Amino acid sequence: MAASASSAINLSIKPSHTPLSWKTHLSSTSALAVSPLSGHRQYPRFVIYAVGDKPTVLVAEKLGEAGVNLLKEFADVDCSYNLTPEELCNKISLCDALIVRSGTKVSREVFESSGGRLKVVGRAGVGIDNVDLAAATEHGCLVVNAPTANTVAAAEHGIALLTAMARNVAQADASVKAGKWLRNKYVGVSLVGKTLAVMGFGKVGSEVARRAKGLGMHVIAHDPYAPADRARAIGVELVSFDKAISSADFISLHMPLTPATNKVLNDETFSKMKKGVRIVNVARGGVIDEDALVRALDAGIVAQVALDVFTVEPPKDSKLVQHENVTATPHLGASTMEAQEGVAIEIAEAVVGALNGELAATAVNAPMVPAEVLSELKPFVALAEKLGRLAVQLVAGGSGVKSVKVTYGSARGPDDLDTRLLRAMITKGLIEPISSSFVNLVNADFTAKQRGLSIAELRSLLNGSPESPLEFIQVQISSVESKFASALSDSGEIRVEGRVKDGIPHLTKVGSFEVDVSLEGSIILCRQVDQPGMIGKVGSILSEGNVNVSFMSVGRVAPRKHAVMAIGVDDQPSKEILKRIGEIPAVEEFVYLKI
Ligand SMILES: NC(=O)c1ccc[n+]([C@@H]2O[C@H](COP(=O)([O-])OP(=O)(O)OC[C@H]3O[C@@H](n4cnc5c(N)ncnc54)[C@H](O)[C@@H]3O)[C@@H](O)[C@H]2O)c1
């Protein structure tokens, strides 16, 4: 019985017409592909490769050996470093996955050149500012990163730069090697008791803070999104941006490069800093306006800076790098043996998993669905796509679909049901039969929006056991004509509804007729005047055409009135066979639908 949630329409799930159904043959569900990596769950709808096929992975920057070996167990691996943008674009149409570090620009042209083959970009590291995410999403290409394995390495490099800068290690080393002995020139400053402002209190920032506290520094941090309890646990005060930069003796940058952080250190913000401030940047070069930094160094506002990252790498502006108060390293933050092995394994597992159809835990441009949730939802995900496919094929002149309403009937509360995956698959089912678009979890929302297709999701909160995540999914398409008028609900929308039975998706309602047919193979829907012998007549025409019937079900209003017969068929009936079904006198309308 349906109790309507505040956002849900009030649905009656009490059968209005009793379905009569029997099964002539039920094929077993196809076996799941086996991953070479143990412990990975498989999700057949996203599997891209048939058994025996090997995808090709292009590794465009040096990757730790353990990661390359892992990739080789599953894929043909092409390690080609230092490709020009043109060479990358030329190669990419032969690749299913691409792995890069920060040195390769994965531009829109790369996605456009891939001809739809590129399915995954793996960023062997944290920052994804070198990947055009919008273009990736538009092309249905998943982007994954390796966000944890280089955290400690980056934090250690930040501390190395902080201490080296304070004691002029790099400059003094160069002068000794040049035969000089300048003990008075390279007098440094102490760290103990000084205030360090950590800008960006994420993984690296908090590890830097922890270490700086160990050096006796007073640490404050600015991060609009950081949880206060994490800061409290480390003994760090979270403060505003202005307070952080104006009270710091040292500033260490650890935020991502985003439109909000682009050139966040500029003439105006330098002018708010304490005279003689010292700055470390192991985040991204673009967070500093480099011309303004040279001015601040020349004016003595900034006494020293230590830079691991630059707006353009390698840096072209020798004025900054050559400045005597600048210590520079060539983007070495993640470059320890340990971090590179860790990152390589992290990204190889993510890429192989994604190519195998798993939803990556480190997906950057797709919803992350925990494995337990995924395994529960798996049969409903298949149902969702099939209902989308059926519904759109019922539209007369398919491409006019603009407004779709999806109702999820569930005894679970709205917070316990993540529908993003279901919505994506319904979208895939709605769009793919009527277009040449390739739709997946990554680009489903984008593709729907681009086509002007709006999908409204509603919940029907049911009483009963919440053991199963869903009882039914209903897809309704409004403001269209149907090529099978019986699929229209009383309110004039095309309506199909399905359930999962014994792990298999079933069609359970068409318009206001209750049916029960397993969603495998294809379906013939046929409206007839309910009378004896109809099932036999249709069945024998199909058997004369050598069409194997897998399932039949009749939903009727009342005995001897209208009925809708749903027939599951394994083989595609010829036009002649379909014509003969249409010619049975009691048949009022029929439609053949590919699932
Ligand atoms: N130099 C290197 O080799 C190297 C190595 C690792 C990471 N990094 C870079 O370091 C940065 C941090 O990496 P992470 O792993 O700690 O990432 P993270 O996502 O764990 O942390 C980033 C933090 O920045 C915060 N943030 C976002 N916008 C902000 C803003 N406007 N102001 C202040 N804080 C803001 C976020 O809330 C988050 O807490 C990234 O830019 C990454 O690319 C560089």
Ligand SMILES: O=C(O)[C@H](O)COP(=O)(O)O
């Ligand atoms: O964002 C990152 O992970 C770091 O900047 C490391 O970049 P890299 O992989 O090029 O060393």
